[in-house]
Structure formats: structure tokens, C-alpha cells
Amino acid sequence: MVSSWAWLCSRQEEEGRRSRVPAARFPRTVIVSDAWGYGLLETKPHPLWQVRYAAIRNKALLVPEYGAMYVAAFLKGQGWDFQVLNLMADVFREEGWFREREEGLAEDAPSTAPLGDEEALRLARKNLEESLRHLSPQVVLFPISIYYLALHAREMLRRLREMLPEAWLVVGGVYATMHAREIMEDGAADFVVRGEGEWTTLELLETLRRGGKDFSHVDGLTWREENGRIVHNRDRERERDLDRFPHIYTVAEEFRIAERHRLLKSLNPFDDYIPGGGFLTSRGCPEQCTFCLDPAVWKRKTRFHSPAYVREVLEYCWEHFPEGERSFYFGDATFALNRTRLWALLETVRKVPYAYHIQTRADSLTPEVLRGLRESNFRTVALGAESFDDRVLREVVRKRTTREEILSAARAAREHGLTPILTFIAGLPGESRESMERTVEILREEGIREATF
Numbered sequence: 001m002v003s004s005w006a007w008l009c010s011r012q013e014e015e016g017r018r019s020r021v022p023a024a025r026f027p028r029t030v031i032v033s034d035a036w037g038y039g040l041l042e043t044k045p046h047p048l049w050q051v052r053y054a055a056i057r058n059k060a061l062l063v064p065e066y067g068a069m070y071v072a073a074f075l076k077g078q079g080w081d082f083q084v085l086n087l088m089a090d091v092f093r094e095e096g097w098f099r100e101r102e103e104g105l106a107e108d109a110p111s112t113a114p115l116g117d118e119e120a121l122r123l124a125r126k127n128l129e130e131s132l133r134h135l136s137p138q139v140v141l142f143p144i145s146i147y148y149l150a151l152h153a154r155e156m157l158r159r160l161r162e163m164l165p166e167a168w169l170v171v172g173g174v175y176a177t178m179h180a181r182e183i184m185e186d187g188a189a190d191f192v193v194r195g196e197g198e199w200t201t202l203e204l205l206e207t208l209r210r211g212g213k214d215f216s217h218v219d220g221l222t223w224r225e226e227n228g229r230i231v232h233n234r235d236r237e238r239e240r241d242l243d244r245f246p247h248i249y250t251v252a253e254e255f256r257i258a259e260r261h262r263l264l265k266s267l268n269p270f271d272d273y274i275p276g277g278g279f280l281t282s283r284g285c286p287e288q289c290t291f292c293l294d295p296a297v298w299k300r301k302t303r304f305h306s307p308a309y310v311r312e313v314l315e316y317c318w319e320h321f322p323e324g325e326r327s328f329y330f331g332d333a334t335f336a337l338n339r340t341r342l343w344a345l346l347e348t349v350r351k352v353p354y355a356y357h358i359q360t361r362a363d364s365l366t367p368e369v370l371r372g373l374r375e376s377n378f379r380t381v382a383l384g385a386e387s388f389d390d391r392v393l394r395e396v397v398r399k400r401t402t403r404e405e406i407l408s409a410a411r412a413a414r415e416h417g418l419t420p421i422l423t424f425i426a427g428l429p430g431e432s433r434e435s436m437e438r439t440v441e442i443l444r445e446e447g448i449r450e451a452t453f
Helices: 004-014 035-043 051-062 066-077 118-135 147-163 174-178 180-186 198-209 257-267 294-298 307-320 339-349 367-375 390-397 403-415 433-446
Strands: 029-033 083-086 139-143 168-172 191-193 221-224 230-232 327-330 355-360 378-386 419-424
Touching (some): 035 051, 035 118, 035 147, 066 139, 066 198, 083 118, 147 174, 168 174, 174 180, 174 191, 174 294, 180 230, 191 198, 339 367, 367 378, 367 403, 378 403
Parallel strands (some): 139 168, 327 355
16 A cells, blocks of 8 residues: 555656745645544544444544635635645545454444454654644634534644644635634634635735735634634625636545545445545525524525536536446535426436436426436435424424425435435434434335435
8 A cells, every 4th residue: 555655755756856845935824634544543433433334434533624616726726835744535546444454243233344453543644744744834724514523623733733733724615704712712723714715815815925924804703813802803795706716526536536426335335425436516595494504604695606617617527526326416405496497407317317406495396397307317316304303494404395295205205216315314303213204104105215314
């Protein structure tokens, strides 16, 4: 197995040792990806490291930080120089790390994959420490988005501060947006980029390049004055024209998307929304479901990429990521929301012959929409059911759909040749064991075999 460190040195040799950044490139910037996977490697939360959860584990270990990719793509488009440190994908580039050493193990048995060994953790830590020592960044962009590993990420940020006492540490992501003050009070971070990060990050870096010490003009930024006072600048207005932002696969090489795609297509051949095979065609959602962070992050506003932009992404992925079944997943919660755009999108996707998969609301699946999806080679439709208890849907989730509406949409999808996939949240407030068991009974009665909890 080739170490990330050896690969990093060889790549920099080929590129004329770009890490020796001239003065004009100040400040040297490193974007960290795979903090989620690194956290799983260090904490090994139960029961994720059981044999039965191999597919979920592999995906969590190998997905990049998509938010960091958006910011990196924008900075690259603006001519900003940076390096990406992939904490997992730079090190674990071969299937052998993820495969079980032993066959025939019980599903609840501990995984025997080499990635769970102490040697793997040692290599990951060595890569982090040696890469930072070699790159000697003056700015580190570090994402914190996953809630159940947020405390580990905050601890990791403190370790980064010990390794890089003179660097500016910039934190972003969903969790960071919602908990900016707590992160700043931890003492390790210098800045938190809240919300949509492209313009805020660029303006922050430009201010640092100029040697500025007053950041009050950078909307969407939380920072610390020289006297230690934490300042929470006003929120940044959202970019109205999403097409101004280059798509995430313009930084595919920096984030090792081809390698991630190859590994996951082999390890998880039937998985959806993997790097190189998925994309969000919009940002935001107009709904106010209580379990979702979208209303808090996007303020119930939705913006869309144009069909031409979407086609550019599809054609890029078709050309560059050919492994396995040629399938593509649109992760928008509101894919069918804007009907005028939907018809143009369906016309666009027909020109790139993927098998397509989406998630959307049950009440958006009219017969006309379902016909259009099927004629455009869509195969599955995921519906966020959350619960089959109408009281829970109405009073707890505030979903604005009923059990019968969800089931009707699932039946209609099947009638049009699509496979419905229903997703649920187990243990919602007010949900009883009896109502959960009744949910399973209904799924069996309806013949719905694809459901996740």
C-alpha cells in the first residue's frame, strides 16, 4: 500500500513543488477533507464497526466534505491557490483496507477489516501530522458538519492548534454555522464561516492577504478581536445566481473523487449518492419539517441551478467516473418542486444515459411528473415518510403530508414503473412501539420492500 506521504511528495515533484509558495501566494492555504471519516476511525462508534454495517461504514469513511468542495471550487475559479489534505482518501486507496479478512462472519461480529486496526489509525495520524508539517499552512479551512461527531471534531481542532500555533484556523459547515459561539469559545478557532461559505471565505482570505486585522466588513463571519471579544457579523445574503459557483467536480482531482468513486463502486455496488455519482441541483427547501436543519440554514428559501449547469455536471461525471453501474443520484429534497424547471431538467438528463435516482416529497408526484421521470430513465424515487402515524406527522414533524398521501404516491410510482423507497425516523417524540410495528405491517401489506429507518 502506497502511503499518502509518498504520494504527496511525488505529486509535488511533478508539479514543481507547488507547496513552496511564492510571496504573492500568501497566505498558504490548506483545506481539510474527510474529518468525518477520520473521526469514525478514531472513535469507532458502536455499532458501526460491526460486519453488518460495512456498506454504511465504507461510505462514511470515503465521502469527501462536500461543503469544502463547494468552497474549494469557488476559490479555484477565483484563481486562489490551495492544497487539499484528504485525511482518509490520501492514505487508504486500496480495497484491501475495507474488505473483511475473514468470510462467513456473523452480522453482529466485530469487523475484521484492516482499516479498524491500530496500524491504520497510526498511518492516518502520521499523514495528518507530516502533511501539515510539510505544507506549513498559514490558513487551515476545517469543516464541522456531522453532529454525532462534532465533539470529536472540536477536539481535533484543538490538536490542530497545538500543531500549528501560528496558523489561522477557519471553521465552516452546518454544525459550525449553528454553534459558532461555542466553537470560538473553545479557543482554538480564529474564525467561523457561517452559512453559505463561498463569498465569505474568499473575502476573509483576501483580508488576510492584505494584512487586515478588522474583519467587521465580512458578512457571515464570526471572529475574535485582538482584545479577545467574539464578534458575530451580520448574516450574508445568499447568492441569487447559483450558476456563478463552479460545480464541485471542478476540484475532483484535488479531492481524489476518481479514487473514491472507484472504491465505492466496488465495495458498495448498489449504493446511491457516492462521489462522482451524485449532485445537488438546488440549495434550500421551503418546508419547515422540525427534524431537518434546512429551515434553519436556508431560511425556507430555495434556489436552483439551471438545466445547462446540471448537464455540465452530468457530462463531466459520465466522462471521468466510468466504473460500475452507470447511475446518478440527485440529492435535492425538492427535485420536483419547480415544474417549469423540472420539464427542462428532464429534457436535459435524457441526453446523458445514466439510470437516475431522486428523493422528493410525496405530494409532488403527480401522474404527469411520474411519466416524465420514467421517460427520462429514472429508476427509484425516495420519499421521506418519517412516520405512518398521522398525529406525529402533523404535530411533531409538521410534514404537511399524511400516511395515505405517502402510500398513494408510492403506489403511483410503482404503477409508472418506478421503485419507491420510503425513509423513516425511528423514535420520534410521541411514536410508540405499537405504531412502529404498525408501520412495518403496513409496508408488508403494501408490498413495499424498499424502506430505511
